[in-house]
Amino acid sequence: MSATLDPSSAAPAVKIIDFSLFLSEDSDTKRSTANGILESFKTIGFVCLTNHGLPQSRVDEMFGWSKSFFALPMEKKILAPHPPAGTHHRGYSAPGREIVVQGKYDEETVKSLRETNQDYKESFESGREDDPVMPNIWPPENVLPGFRQACLDFYWTCYELEKNILRALAVGLGLDEEYFIPFHGKADSQLRLLHYPPTRVPEGAHNLSRLAAHTDFDTITILFQDDVGGIEVEDPNHPGSFIPVAPVPGAVVVNAGDFLAQWSNDIIKSTMHRVRAPPGASVDGVVPARYSIPYFCACDLNLVVDAIPGTWSDENPKKYEPTSVMDYVMKRFAAAY
Numbered sequence: 398m399s400a401t402l403d404p405s406s407a408a409p410a411v412k413i414i415d416f417s418l419f420l421s422e423d424s425d426t427k428r429s430t431a432n433g434i435l436e437s438f439k440t441i442g443f444v445c446l447t448n449h450g451l452p453q454s455r456v457d458e459m460f461g462w463s464k465s466f467f468a469l470p471m472e473k474k475i476l477a478p479h480p481p482a483g484t485h486h487r488g489y490s491a492p493g494r495e496i497v498v499q500g501k502y503d504e505e506t507v508k509s510l511r512e513t514n515q516d517y518k519e520s521f522e523s524g525r526e527d528d529p530v531m532p533n534i535w536p537p538e539n540v541l542p543g544f545r546q547a548c549l550d551f552y553w554t555c556y557e558l559e560k561n562i563l564r565a566l567a568v569g570l571g572l573d574e575e576y577f578i579p580f581h582g583k584a585d586s587q588l589r590l591l592h593y594p595p596t597r598v599p600e601g602a603h604n605l606s607r608l609a610a611h612t613d614f615d616t617i618t619i620l621f622q623d624d625v626g627g628i629e630v631e632d633p634n635h636p637g638s639f640i641p642v643a644p645v646p647g648a649v650v651v652n653a654g655d656f657l658a659q660w661s662n663d664i665i666k667s668t669m670h671r672v673r674a675p676p677g678a679s680v681d682g683v684v685p686a687r688y689s690i691p692y693f694c695a696c697d698l699n700l701v702v703d704a705i706p707g708t709w710s711d712e713n714p715k716k717y718e719p720t721s722v723m724d725y726v727m728k729r730f731a732a733a734y
């Protein structure tokens with residue numbers, strides 16, 4: 398049912414679980430698969446799911462749209478500008494320096510990026526079209542015809558997978574399979590397209606950072622990645638030491654966010670992760686581009702949630718007060734931008 402990515406390492410590698418076993422009709426198989434997923438969330442906060450039911454052709458298509466969007470000239474991409482405030486997290490964010498986008502990588506630039514640990518990426522964020530809190534910001538339709546609809550279609554496809562993973566978590570926690578669904582009924586999620594441009598690695602330099610270590614602050618994140626690699630997860634037993642999550646064809650990487658950790662009274666872990674230019678991936682000193690697509694699943698913003706039943710007891714009391722999702726999420730968005 399499951400395997401580890403790096404059996405030779407003492408670190409608890411991220412488990413690979415065949416999600417079709419949860420989707421099966423057999424209740425024992427379902428339960429043991431759900432238990433495996435929950436166990437991964439409790440130990441390392443990450444799991445890799447194969448056979449998750451979202452057709453690979455849809456994923457490939459979305460990566461195609463992402464490449465087309467990021468390949469547009471800068472003056473077109475900034476027609477969908479991310480607003481200055483992080484609390485309206487939609488639209489296009491350029492890399493810290495335009496020189497990076499234009500592909501002029503001089504050693505000084507790379508060095509200073511590395512020293513300041515500046516994230517070396519560009520992104521495009523979208524959500525559901527009728528979101529009153531964060532309306533979408535699209536490029537004009539004629540800039541990339543079909544892009545808007547493709548993002549929306551993929552968003553709703555991810556929402557189906559989100560609900561199935563939430564069902565597995567509920568079963569793992571011994572709750573009714575539908576427990577988490579009404580908390581995520583509005584689909585207040587966010588689809589993020591990410592492009593890490595090719596990077597020249599100066600001679601002697603190691604471990605170029607593409608995305609600084611952070612935790613996500615949602616319920617769960619579903620990550621689609623290309624085959625370049627580079628995402629790494631902090632080893633819970635050795636803080637400061639990171640474990641690579643190798644790309645598995647057709648799989649998604651799923652991780653718990655801070656909101657779920659808190660909601661679960663901290664029995665589930667939200668683990669630090671980062672993206673680095675994978676060592677050994679460079680060709681003539683240039684690390685290839687990385688494309689990834691995280692889909693962040695959040696609770697409905699209008700709700701107030703209290704600790705999940707079964708995660709607290711007299712011996713292990715609730716650690717947190719009931720929390721307004723809107724307050725929690727907005728504070729984090731404001732701080733992140």
Ligand SMILES: O=C(O)CCC(=O)C(=O)O
Nearest residue numbers: 591613622628672689691
């Ligand atoms: O690009 C990746 O694989 C990671 C993205 C990520 O962790 C994030 O956007 O929060």
Ligand SMILES: [Fe+2]
Nearest residue numbers: 611612613670
């Ligand atoms: Fe993340």
